[in-house]
Amino acid sequence: MNNYNNDNTARRYKAHVSLYSTTQLHLRNPYINAWWSAAFPGCGHLLLSKYLRGYSFFFWEIIVNNMSHLNLAIVYSFTGNFQMAREVLEPRVLLLYLPVYIFAIWDSYRTTVDLNKIFILAERENASFNSYAIGSVGINYLDKRSPLMAVLWSIFTPGLGQLYIHRGLTAALMLIFSIIFVYYSNALIAVHFLFLGEIKQATASLNPQWFLFIPSYFSFAVYDAYVNTVENNKLFESEQRKFLQQNYQQSPFKIPDLTR
Amino acid sequence: MQIFSTFEHSIYLELVITAIEEMGIRSENILAVPLINRMQERKLLDTLHRADGISLFDKAAGFEFV
Numbered sequence: 001m002n003n004y005n006n007d008n009t010a011r012r013y014k015a016h017v018s019l020y021s022t023t024q025l026h027l028r029n030p031y032i033n034a035w036w037s038a039a040f041p042g043c044g045h046l047l048l049s050k051y052l053r054g055y056s057f058f059f060w061e062i063i064v065n066n067m068s069h070l071n072l073a074i075v076y077s078f079t080g081n082f083q084m085a086r087e088v089l090e091p092r093v094l095l096l097y098l099p100v101y102i103f104a105i106w107d108s109y110r111t112t113v114d115l116n117k118i119f120i121l122a123e124r125e126n127a128s129f130n131s132y133a134i135g136s137v138g139i140n141y142l143d144k145r146s147p148l149m150a151v152l153w154s155i156f157t158p159g160l161g162q163l164y165i166h167r168g169l170t171a172a173l174m175l176i177f178s179i180i181f182v183y184y185s186n187a188l189i190a191v192h193f194l195f196l197g198e199i200k201q202a203t204a205s206l207n208p209q210w211f212l213f214i215p216s217y218f219s220f221a222v223y224d225a226y227v228n229t230v231e232n233n234k235l236f237e238s239e240q241r242k243f244l245q246q247n248y249q250q251s252p253f254k255i256p257d258l259t260r
Numbered sequence: 261m262q263i264f265s266t267f268e269h270s271i272y273l274e275l276v277i278t279a280i281e282e283m284g285i286r287s288e289n290i291l292a293v294p295l296i297n298r299m300q301e302r303k304l305l306d307t308l309h310r311a312d313g314i315s316l317f318d319k320a321a322g323f324e325f326v
Contacts, residue, residue, distance in 0.1 A: 143271060144269070144270050144271070236269065237269040240269050240273070240274070240294075241269070241294040241296070244292035244293075244294055245292075245294065247287060247292075248277070248287060248290050248291060248292035249291060249292065249293070250287070250288045250291075253288075253291045255262065255291075256262070
């Protein structure tokens with residue numbers, strides 16, 4: 001059940017609250033989104049709520065990077081072992097990586113520019129949108145939430161910040177890959193050794209091919225949760241403002257002069 | 261009698277309005293005026309109310325893992 005049925009009379013809607021996720025347009029810096037795509041292909045599109053493209057690039061990155069041992073080669077070349085890097089790279093798929101990687105960056109840049117223009121038009125049009133959903137699988141609604149809590153929960157486990165703001169599709173991806181990355185990279189075993197003071201063993205226990213996915217994925221989860229919490233709050237305010245103006249500004253409204 | 265009050269935007273605001281309506285005040289006698297800052301300057305840090313992809317947080321988050 002929704003509180004607004006889209007009759008398609010508006011040209012552009014700036015948001016949609018559904019049972020699975022809150023989707024909204026807002027202003028974004030195209031360079032920042034391009035940068036997130038460079039950090040982890042797919043992330044720039046996930047920020048834009050373009051989930052199909054985001055998911056595709058995300059899976060693609062993991063499959064092709066693992067097949068070509070790119071992360072491993074990055075670790076070797078950053079530590080000066082160029083010969084090792086050369087040996088470990090898999091030429092059968094390596095060049096497959098380049099065009100899609102650059103396309104993801106370019107496409108998230110241009111989509112951000114386009115969606116910024118569409119957002120400005122949608123904001124001016126200020127059409128009513130569905131802001132409340134209740135059904136057999138759950139409830140979603142607009143509310144004020146704390147960006148600080150979104151950041152904190154994302155630091156504890158990537159995906160929890162997205163759950164907090166009901167950003168369901170990103171939350172599912174982040175939570176599932178929390179398990180996969182942590183399991184295959186042995187990151188928690190390394191943490192365990194660090195607590196015991198065994199720094200050498202900690203480093204040795206890591207699987208660098210899988211571990212190198214984590215820094216960009218982790219920072220992205222924090223950034224996405226934070227920005228979308230702030231923007232959800234702004235959306236809540238804008239929706240409430242419209243509601244108040246439509247329902248509590250009956251004309252003529254007279255404020256009696258009490259000085260007489 | 262008149263009551264003036266300012267509120268932050270939140271669900272509480274709608275709880276207040278519906279509560280006074282339940283006390284018998286009709287909606288024609290309630291005036292709600294959203295306060296909007298028409299001019300907003302670029303700021304270095306995001307707040308609860310705004311983020312524009314330009315502030316320090318965006319860059320910091322971007323360089324966090326480098």
